[in-house]
Amino acid sequence: MTPTLRVADVSKSYPGVRALQHVDLEVLPGEIHAVIGENGAGKSTLMKIVFGVTQPDSGAIEVQGTPVHIGSPVEAQRLGVAMVHQELSLVPALDVARNIYLGREPSLALGIIDWPALYRNAGALLRRLGIALNPRQVVRGLSTAHKQMVEIARALSWQSKLLILDEPTSSLTQGEIRELFRILRDLKTGGVSVLYISHRLEELPEIADRVTVMRDGHTVGTVDARSTPIPALIRMMVGRGVDQLFPRAHVPIGDxxxxxxxxxxxxxxxxxxxxxxxxxxxxxxxxxxxxxxxxxxxxxxxxxxxxxxxxxxxxxxxxxxxxxxxxxxxxxxxxxxxxxxxxxxxxxxxxxxxxxxxxxxxxxxxxxxxxxxxxxxxxxxxxxxxxxxxxxxxxxxxxxxxxxxxxxxxxxxxxxxxxxxxxxxxxxxxxxxxxxxxxxxxxxxxxxxxxxxxxxxxxxxxxxxxxxxxxxxxxxxxxxxxxxxxxxxxxxxxxxxxxxxxxxx
Missing domain, CATH: 3.40.50.300 (P-loop containing nucleotide triphosphate hydrolases)
Incomplete structure (x- = not known):
């Protein structure tokens, strides 16, 4: 099976910092692949490279078996790679449909926007994803979860084969997380691959297929999400066992x-x-x-x-x-x-x-x-x-x-x-x-x-x-x-x- 994404021996340095060192990563078609690690482990730098925000110093990237140079996010999107950042980037004053197709609106002769086609396409995309939103709803009035779903719809409007999600559940309620996971499982069934960056280790057995652990700019290893205990993931992340996640010190309570x-x-x-x-x-x-x-x-x-x-x-x-x-x-x-x-x-x-x-x-x-x-x-x-x-x-x-x-x-x-x-x-x-x-x-x-x-x-x-x-x-x-x-x-x-x-x- 040809991987949707293969990252081979990628390194990246900044002044005084070696952000990535000989990193390898492989994401299969229809796989939800989690990437975890402490802050500063290199996760964000790796995602920026895959999405074309920054360029590696060395190494190779393949998308669907083809070696590529991803020089910008626009090039990444044309290759079928999309990303939803932790800080959402919607335009609050515009409606859902215009946010989805911003800068790519369907047009008639002389560059006039084809408004019926815009709302028709947006509605069809939302229905396909199972997202119950009105394309004419102004984004400002949406919940954080619904805004995130609009971001996902916009990312997939490029016919993406790889979706990168950065901390997607950090601001969601349990009900909203369940709805997000339903959408991701539907995408997985449709053959879309998902790179899932999260600090919530307890989510991984429920949503991920495999987990790649990063530490100090290196990939430590890739393991099965469902069969690997959380303490084992923590040991891989921090290089030591975390026997007490909540190191509570008990001191005399005063006035x-x-x-x-x-x-x-x-x-x-x-x-x-x-x-x-x-x-x-x-x-x-x-x-x-x-x-x-x-x-x-x-x-x-x-x-x-x-x-x-x-x-x-x-x-x-x-x-x-x-x-x-x-x-x-x-x-x-x-x-x-x-x-x-x-x-x-x-x-x-x-x-x-x-x-x-x-x-x-x-x-x-x-x-x-x-x-x-x-x-x-x-x-x-x-x-x-x-x-x-x-x-x-x-x-x-x-x-x-x-x-x-x-x-x-x-x-x-x-x-x-x-x-x-x-x-x-x-x-x-x-x-x-x-x-x-x-x-x-x-x-x-x-x-x-x-x-x-x-x-x-x-x-x-x-x-x-x-x-x-x-x-x-x-x-x-x-x-x-x-x-x-x-x-x-x-x-x-x-x-x-x-x-x-x-x-x-």
Whole structure:
């Protein structure tokens, strides 16, 4: 059987970095082939080469048995190779059909767009893929899952034989993931090959046929997805066994340092009350739309509350803005680190000093040496992998970007840190590093509110678990009572609200 894609002995270097070294990869027709590895393993560089975004220094690529030079994404698409990036690239103001055929609209004489043909073709493509969307629906109003499906439809409108998906499930609910997997299985049946990049190892037995593992720019090996245990994949990824995915350190829980009472934003969050103590990690679970991130934004004053009060170290503090929250010792590591936590075009050192720039400013002038000394300390202490302090933060891996966000806040010496989806889109090795940083923080007397859609993460790292449902706090459970089944039942509304913890209210 001739492979849809064969990558042979491909290498790629950048100044100071050997991104790929003698990489081999083979994807068969109708195969869903996963590629996994830690951040910085070379996955993104390999996909950019296959899609023509960058060129290899050496090696060969074959598409359907023919040696090719893929000089650009347009050439890749003409060869039947399409890619859906993790950051979606649709035009929000245009409808579904125009996004699918943007720049390739069917035309009549004199270049006039054939609108009936455009919507007819888009409708036929969506039906073929089993995607229940109106071609005339404006993209701005679609959910993330539906936007992703439009991206897939656009990619396949090129009659693609190989579809590359980069972290396709990172922002999807379980129901939306099932729908995506249905579409991928239909594509597989139709002979389309899929290169599937993911950090969610638990998905692989369900959707992938084979898995190629990358580490430090090399391909470590290719194994069967269904018969290879996850611990074995982790050992291949990190070069060692990860015996404890959630390295929870237990420290004495001290005095209450944060309490919120009756926190309300009508229609979003209603009458939420809970506390966080020094040395404590309080997890917050709930379904998408339950109000978890909205609660965090209310606590730090990013959104205006309609009612409620915040008590820090026994003193009521009116937090009307994030600046007041910072001064009060509360830091939020936001859900979307790229849009809300970082300034992507700026260097690492600038991002690390965003929350504390005033400390390095005299008479309106930034004292560069002091700022750089602080930045270098956090790069060392947090093991941020960057060539230098002037490296643009947008070019770091997801795990290292998250460390920069954490370093930014550590400089302000917060008492309470709110981690909102702290490990989304980062690999298992980087996750453990984030958890270890949490342990260090609570050991130094900080308190942590951990918001996560990954229930094993919440249960593995928390002393107590808060559960939200439809904007309300429905449970505050000691860890021993927070079983996966019970948390899911409470989060979905199947179990009646119950507040059992003595810390509540």
């Amino acid at each position: 209450e340092i944060l309490r919120v009472e009756g926190l309300t934003r009508h229609g979003v969050v209603e009458d939420v009350s809970f506390s966080v103590h020094a040395g404590e990690i309080v997890g917050m679970a709930g379904l998408v739309g339950a109000g978890r991130s909205e609660t965090a934004r209310l606590i730090v004053g990013a959104d205006k509350k309609d009612a409620g009060r915040t008590i820090i170290d026994g003193r009521v503090v009116e937090i009307g803005s994030p600046a007041v929250a910072i001064a009060a010792g509360i830091a939020l590591l936001p859900e979307d680190r790229k849009q809300q936590g970082l300034v992507l075009p700026l260097p690492v050192k600038n991002n690390l000093s965003l929350a504390t720039l005033r400390e390095f400013t005299r008479f309106g002038i930034v004292w560069q040496r002091e700022r750089d000394r602080m930045a270098q300390r956090f790069v060392r202490d947090l093991s941020i992998r960057t060539p230098n302090l002037d490296f643009r933060v947008r070019n770091l891996s997801g795990g290292n970007q998250q460390k920069v966000v954490l370093g930014k806040w550590l400089g302000s010496h917060p008492r309470v840190l709110i981690f909102d989806e702290p490990t989304r889109g980062i690999d298992v090795g980087a996750k453990v590093e984030v958890y270890e940083e949490m342990n260090d923080l609570i050991a130094r007397g900080a308190g942590i509110l951990l918001i996560s859609s990954e229930l094993p993460e919440v249960l593995g790292m928390s002393d107590r678990v808060l559960v939200m449902h439809e904007g309300r706090l429905v449970a505050d459970l000691p860890r021993a009572e927070a079983t996966p089944e019970r948390v899911i039942a409470l989060a979905s509304g199947e179990e009646l609200p119950v507040l059992t913890s003595a810390h509540h209210g």
